[in-house]
Amino acid sequence: MPLVTSTEMFKKAYDGGYAIGAFNVNNMEIIQGITEAAKEVNSPPILQVSAGARKYAKHVYLMKLIEAALEDTDLPICVHLDHGDSFEICKSCIDGGFTSVMIDGSKHPFEENIRLTKQVVDYAHAHGVVVEGELGKLAGIEDDVNVADDDAQFTDPAQVEEFVGRTGVDSLAIAIGTSHGAYKFKGTPRLRFDILEDISKRLPNYPIVLHGASSVIP
Numbered sequence: 001m002p003l004v005t006s007t008e009m010f011k012k013a014y015d016g017g018y019a020i021g022a023f024n025v026n027n028m029e030i031i032q033g034i035t036e037a038a039k040e041v042n043s044p045p046i047l048q049v050s051a052g053a054r055k056y057a058k059h060v061y062l063m064k065l066i067e068a069a070l071e072d073t074d075l076p077i078c079v080h081l082d083h084g085d086s087f088e089i090c091k092s093c094i095d096g097g098f099t100s101v102m103i104d105g106s107k108h109p110f111e112e113n114i115r116l117t118k119q120v121v122d123y124a125h126a127h128g129v130v131v132e133g134e135l136g137k138l139a140g141i142e143d144d145v146n147v148a149d150d151d152a153q154f155t156d157p158a159q160v161e162e163f164v165g166r167t168g169v170d171s172l173a174i175a176i177g178t179s180h181g182a183y184k185f186k187g188t189p190r191l192r193f194d195i196l197e198d199i200s201k202r203l204p205n206y207p208i209v210l211h212g213a214s215s216v217i218p
Contacts, residue, residue: 003066004076005099005130007170009044010207022046022209024082026053028065035069035077044075046100048082051089059096080132090120094129102132102173110159117167125168132209135163136175157198164203171207174199178212 006020013020023034025047038045047069049062063079070077080100081093090101103120105113117133124131136155155174164172176192199208 001070001074001076003070003097003099004044004078005128006046006078006080006207007130009046009076009078010171014205014207020044020046022048022080022082024048024050024053025062025066026050026057031062031065031069035073035075038075039073042075044077046078046080048080049093049098050082051084054093059092063097084120087116087119087123090131091123094124094127098129100130100132100170102134104134104173106134106137106175110163114163114166117163117169121168130170131168132171132173133163133167133169134173135159136173154192154195155199157195157202160199161202164206171209172199172203173209173211176210178210 009020021043023030023045025031025034026049031047034045034047047066053062066077066079069075078100079098081090081098081102083104084090084093084102085104085107087103090103093101101120101124103117105116108116113133113135117131121131121133137153153175155176160172160174163169174196176195177190196208
């Protein structure tokens with residue numbers, strides 16, 4: 001079974017009314033644990049690799065481990081760059097065999113985010129790779145992503161159609177109150193399901209991504 005993009009996974013998820021888990025990996029044991037569990041439930045996974053994981057384990061080692069998982073499980077697996085912050089790292093992952101990349105330009109102003117995201121989309125699509133963009137800022141720490149609670153910013157639903165239309169991204173990460181790492185906000189998680197509902201109406205049957213969702217119990 002070859003590596004796949006997330007396109008068919010997302011289509012089946014919408015048709016079936018379920019979410020798809022994406023799991024960060026950085027060594028053999030984590031890859032084995034995730035893919036063997038996925039095989040038990042016959043659920044194709046997205047394996048995410050961060051910039052830090054590539055530095056720690058090296059790109060070539062991670063790809064060989066994932067190749068072994070493909071052979072061992074015979075599951076469709078998508079390999080995804082998590083929170084790429086530049087065109088250069090996205091290009092390196094695309095050239096190195098990733099089937100999906102995330103370009104996180106959320107720290108930039110809206111127009112710069114669009115420019116950077118479209119640059120990655122143009123290169124990725126020319127190589128058969130899909131792209132996830134991001135609007136809004138999640139609180140918390142993950143690798144080099146470090147956003148204080150006070151700097152977190154909900155996604156503005158009024159911007160999503162323009163962003164997707166001008167960039168051509170295949171999926172969109174949004175901020176509705178989830179957090180990277182352990183939940184940092186005081187008290188009960190403040191999840192803005194109204195924002196999620198508004199965006200879903202503006203982008204019907206379009207893949208929406210929630211980062212940090214595993215640490216939040218609504």
